[in-house]
Amino acid sequence: MLRYNDDKIFFDYLHCQQCGICEAVCSKQAISFRLLENGTHEVVIDHEKCIRCKRCVNCCPANKEEDYRTYFDGFHAKTYFLGYNTDNRIRHESSSGGVCKTIIIESLRTGIADGVYSLKRTDAYPFAEGEFYAKDNIPDYGDIPNSVYHSVLACRNINKIRKCKRLVVVGTSCQLRAMNAALKGKAEEVIRVCIFCKQQKTLDSTRFLAKIMGTDIPENLKFSTRYRGIGWPGIVRVNESELPWNRAAQIPFGRRLWTVSGCNVCGDSFGTDADADITLMDPWKIRMPNELGETLTIVHTERGEWLLEQLPSLTLERKDFEEVEPALDLKDIWRKQQLVPFFRGQNCSDKIIKAGKAEQWQRAMLTSIVETLPRMPIIFYRALCKLPDLRNKILK
Template sequence: MNDFLSKSPKYSIPDLSSDNAKCCGCFACYSICPKKAISMKIDGEGFYYPVIDEEVCVKCNKCINTCNFKKEHIPHSEDTLVYAVKHKEKNILVNSSSGAAFTGLSDIILEQGGAIACSMFDYKVKIPKFVIASEKKQRDLARGSIYVQSYIGDIFLDAYGWIINNPDKDLLFIGTGCQTAGFREFIENIDKNYLNKVYFVDIICHGAPSPQFWTQYCTYLERRYKGEITYVTFKDKRNGWNRPTAAVKIGQNKEIMLKDYIKIYYEHCVLRPACYHCPYTNLERNTDITIGDYWGIEKVNPEFHSEKGCSLILIHTLRGKELFEKTKKVFDVWDSDIKSCLQPNLCHPTECPQNRKVFWDDYECKGLEYVLDKYGKDKFIVRVKRKIKRLFSD
């Protein structure tokens, strides 16, 4: 049994977030609380953590029972099926992060009158937020990857309400491993009978960066370039899917590359503390389907590889297989295997960098622009090596 649970007195005030490494910020505890005793507060790094009002809490422990990070993870018993897929429609493929797995899987749900609970970028507040999409035009706004932790808010409650009001329809919930697991735990604790009304889909995740760091970065860009951000992309395919371009548009015409932010992102300092201990960076997931980029497809199957993108689909359950069978006609499909598809975040969590504390100390004491300059720029020798590498690879 998890040590945390075994040591917790049955009727004491639950300890939800004294250890930041054990809280993924999925909002499940906040959503399940029958007395609304839990609020989500931002810490100094800009991540949300639950805070319990002890005067309102009735010590029912529903929050602990719903926390997917504080319980033992039991792997599924079904064999995982592995596929590489590319959407057959070129326009859809080009406008998707990889092979358009998200679009293909969600299309069938929408066509049957269902809905999609997913994250899309809110340009007013400059962060991705979860919404319920019931039309393809709205769903299309959720395409692409945003390297920022999404704001969940009341989406679990809204999705549950949608399920209640649409008993003959299906909901597809898609998020990172922790977000999808959080929603599954929420539904299990509300009423297990509703599990068969939801398709649980998670994405292969590198880690969740600080929303606060990102929004301050956006403010910095808008101030520096004298305009509002009107478009964000982290995986534009102008140079091919294997070399994605990250950029924003200021106004209608001015494009700004996000090289400093991307470098900091891949240095891993801005990730949530729980990401370095993520239990969902493996093949044993309690979801129906996992999707992501099929990195390395050009080596294991060069003929299937496309510069426009290729998705990896891992099917964990019979329910996931049923959904995939309904949608596979829109894809070019290659039957793959686990050995061929493995990538770092299917094997282990992203490693915590040794200089993480120094980075956040610099950020707190010296500000955003200082850390952008210190951590967001390549040294001269690194730039030279990269140019040489590209000359020989082109």
């Protein structure tokens, strides 16, 4: 998070959502990044180069406080699908049936869009970076990473975007909000695809998973990783070791450990406040593990539904709200929203303060336990996940 005070731009790491937009919009190259030990980045500001235009502050998604009081009102009326690529090989290899990759690639191949901004796979940490795709560089399915569970400065390369008639942008809610502020005038029409996100992870999450698998991540970060794919929910691979993803996700995601601190001040998991047309997420609680996979696809706008209808490589199975409601996990997102004022340092009720402090204590306690005991049987970590969730008990 960047703020302007006393005629200077200041960086607040605790609220930073690691989107990378600040460097991209700085016309004087006054902003750079320093990689931290936990795999996130610190924003470094050269105050001599800075001209105080405040564009970085205005584009920073952490500065956009949202009102969540009516956030869940329209969910009964939205359109829901279980979607997947019609090619079973692509469906098997991709995260959750490959809907995201299909939208990116096939919207360009069919000429529906003349530009897409998303991620491309790289060989060095963080193994992904922002990329602008057009008809002259349409990616293959292997060029796009599966899910990435450590933070990526996804907006860092938005200056690659050329003027388009119809631009599709793909990202988490914070990344979409950042791009919304920075891309005015770049396209006649923008279609926004949100990757559902409750919590980005620091690299410490993957370090923990590596230890469970009997391997490690060296200090120089020269290692290999794969998140998801190979069926649903798929696998996580570090170096040559593998672990089923539903086992790997229990501690980091179930107990919200190693969460990027800026995620604590965002309650817009579906991207609706970022004007998302479509949200893509996993069908947890409504689908059993399987060899192929599906994406729970939420359509917010007519424009989003139109886009999906133009893609013959997608199979879409219509679902009612009652069928998908368990996967949406709306109650958990509501609880996260309740704590946003606490993590922003705002005035809160005694109940919210109690829940926020309990959340901090529980994360610290569980992190200490699992980092001290990283080679225990999986049943040990399952048992930790069965302990009462203090935040949830307070925020009934």
